[in-house]
Amino acid sequence: MSSVYASSHPIVHQKLAALRGVATRPPEFRALVRSLALLLGQEATADLPTREVSVRTPLGPARSFVLADVVGIVPVLRAGLGMADGLIELLPEAEVWHIGLYRDEATLRPMEYYNKLPARPRLTVALVVDPMLATGGSAVRTCEILKAAGVPRLKLISLIAAPEGIARMAQAMPDVPIHVGAVDDRLTDVAFIYPGLGDAGDRQFGTTPDRHES
Numbered sequence: 532m533s534s535v536y537a538s539s540h541p542i543v544h545q546k547l548a549a550l551r552g553v554a555t556r557p558p559e560f561r562a563l564v565r566s567l568a569l570l571l572g573q574e575a576t577a578d579l580p581t582r583e584v585s586v587r588t589p590l591g592p593a594r595s596f597v598l599a600d601v602v603g604i605v606p607v608l609r610a611g612l613g614m615a616d617g618l619i620e621l622l623p624e625a626e627v628w629h630i631g632l633y634r635d636e637a638t639l640r641p642m643e644y645y646n647k648l649p650a651r652p653r654l655t656v657a658l659v660v661d662p663m664l665a666t667g668g669s670a671v672r673t674c675e676i677l678k679a680a681g682v683p684r685l686k687l688i689s690l691i692a693a694p695e696g697i698a699r700m701a702q703a704m705p706d707v708p709i710h711v712g713a714v715d716d717r718l719t720d721v722a723f724i725y726p727g728l729g730d731a732g733d734r735q736f737g738t739t740p741d742r743h744e745s
């Protein structure tokens with residue numbers, strides 16, 4: 532069973548409220564996605580191991596700690612891109628691996644169109660970022676790609692999840708913890724998260740929805 536961590540941080544809740552609002556335009560929407568990713572990223576990385584180093588301050592040596600992992604940030608295109616910006620601010624040294632897939636709205640299956648993974652992966656932990664965990668098909672496929680590439684530890688960070696997507700991840704990827712801003716009620720009959728926020732990609736990038744959301 533995957534561990535699900537739904538944020539209880541009041542600032543996360545406040546920003547999610549603004550994000551969901553139907554009147555929130557792309558510039559504000561993008562800023563909110565970025566800062567929510569940073570806040571959730573901080574929660575998701577709280578258990579990463581550290582190693583001790585000695586740092587020389589102007590007064591003398593200080594016992595200090597740095598991340599022991601080689602961390603990767605993996606945005607699922609396209610909606611994950613805005614979250615990657617927030618994570619990069621938190622982890623400027625992280626490698627960024629792009630995986631392009633979209634959900635075929637007729638079959639609901641993830642359709643892969645791009646992935647840019649290094650030939651010799653060094654990552655010891657990957658933070659997968661995608662704002663919406665709906666049926667879970669896209670998240671499961673992304674985790675499969677990363678596991679096949681040899682990444683030993685994965686974490687998923689999403690802004691809003693449906694119970695159906697969490698159940699799918701729990702069944703297919705029980706070792707991948709899920710960090711979310713909120714768990715919503717259900718999926719609609721066209722597999723949108725209800726009440727959700729609509730299409731996270733279209734709302735970030737100002738594109739016209741090509742389907743009905745309810």
Ligand SMILES: O=P(O)(O)OC[C@H]1O[C@H](OP(=O)(O)OP(=O)(O)O)[C@H](O)[C@@H]1O
Nearest residue numbers: 608609610633634665666667668669732
């Ligand atoms: O859990 P699922 O049912 O797979 O749905 C979630 C996926 O749908 C959205 O992407 P979308 O297909 O809209 O692509 P986009 O980011 O290019 O808009 C979202 O960003 C996830 O990747």
Ligand SMILES: O=c1cc[nH]c(=O)[nH]1
Nearest residue numbers: 665723724729730731
């Ligand atoms: O609610 C949803 C479901 C899939 N993709 C989105 O962007 N929103």
Ligand SMILES: [Mg+2]
Nearest residue numbers: 730731732733
């Ligand atoms: Mg989309």
